[in-house]
């Protein structure tokens with residue numbers, strides 16, 4: 001028997017950019033409630049909400065100053081309870097973001113920990129610097145570039161922060177911290193939420209603070225990545241809490257191999273239900289995400305195949321709030337609709353839990369930035385300045401951040417072609433993409449040929465189709481420009497064809513079957529070639 005989370009299509013909401021109900025330019029909970037019917041109609045069965053907690057917004061919610069309260073910009077706890085109720089009434093589950101690797105430096109715990117004698121000192125990693133206190137305690141580097149330590153002028157000591165300087169890492173080997181986290185978990189599960197997306201969960205436990213090996217990025221990784229202590233903690237959370245509430249968990253796991261992912265998700269281990277892995281998001285990267293190379297579709301196909309075969313419960317995603325938009329990345333803006341639909345076919349036909357990111361269903365694209373002040377993301381600024389300090393030319397740094405900035409995903413959702421894309425009646429916190437006049441929900445709703453209606457159709461098909469929900473995956477090799485695979489149960493077999501190139505590609509065999517769906521107008525029932533960005537599903541009658 002499948003669990004509820006194996007049956008549903010998930011949809012990620014980045015609340016700040018989703019829908020603003022009160023005209024302050026910032027998305028909010030009431031805005032989300034106003035779109036629940038839209039989401040229901042789209043066919044999604046569960047929402048992942050990026051952080052709604054109180055936060056000074058250095059990293060827009062991923063720096064939490066109070067876990068047990070809602071950021072007033074988004075509404076109140078009462079609003080959140082309403083959202084839960086309204087979503088559940090529509091049979092939509094809700095999972096929240098759980099950020100426990102770090103808090104904000106404005107969290108009470110951290111403020112108190114600044115005092116060396118406080119019982120909160122050991123909630124974080126406070127250490128003496130080296131070289132007479134002037135240099136960081138070790139050579140670790142941050143995910144957001146530069147050293148992973150920050151000096152506190154007052155006490156002269158340093159604190160560890162793997163992300164921004166306003167995100168001090170929590171010390172999870174302190175049992176008091178673990179108890180605090182359990183309180184937070186119970187608080188929201190008692191309220192009725194259905195699970196958690198666990199932020200950077202595989203780096204939460206630091207086994208030692210020794211110097212890291214010499215690596216180009218993320219020095220120190222071997223001391224905190226996939227540690228035994230992390231497994232131990234997850235098992236504790238899971239057996240004491242998650243399993244008691246039948247809560248679903250998906251861990252964001254940076255730099256994991258299939259084996260490391262299995263170690264976190266194998267049912268016998270009682271840790272997590274699933275993970276977000278990143279390898280398929282790295283196929284167009286050289287070394288780190290800021291250095292993009294040309295996208296080669298076969299690399300994506302091969303990586304997806306590796307994970308489809310390598311892990312029992314996969315998640316499938318091409319976008320989230322940290323990644324540039326997929327249509328111009330794995331697809332093509334020249335073939336916007338076709339390629340967005342091809343990616344949709346892939347997303348919903350692969351084995352595993354599909355996650356759609358807000359706006360993906362209308363093929364929202366990257367933002368045409370033209371000034372550094374357009375960027376709100378702390379990462380874009382720190383990477384830009386870090387690169388400049390290293391002497392990398394302005395022009396190159398500009399190119400790197402415009403292509404890769406997380407703000408590409410965070411521009412407001414385009415609801416209409418009107419003022420501010422219908423996102424807000426005020427001034428949006430992040431600029432709206434000017435293409436909203438053409439690309440918006442209103443224009444695509446009810447338009448049979450639109451990307452939105454294609455998503456709607458395919459989600460509905462998947463919701464009612466056991467082969468897509470539970471069938472085995474098998475890649476059929478044809479040529480490296482196309483991705484052809486079967487999904488099969490005892491009841492039958494579906495064959496899925498996806499061409500992520502702008503050329504017609506010939507297949508080695510002729511495939512025939514009953515046509516189920518396709519992104520070209522003439523849905524075919526036999527294939528010996530695929531047109532540019534063509535995608536199709538047939539019910540197999542075998543090859544001939």
Ligand code: ISL
Pocket residue numbers: 059062063099143163199200252254289321322323379406
């Ligand atoms: O986005 C990244 C690089 O641009 C990743 O390295 C990202 O920082 C990493 O995947 C962790 O992401 C999560 O934790 C961060 C937060 O900024 C991200 O938004 C969140 O998804 C720190 O909490």
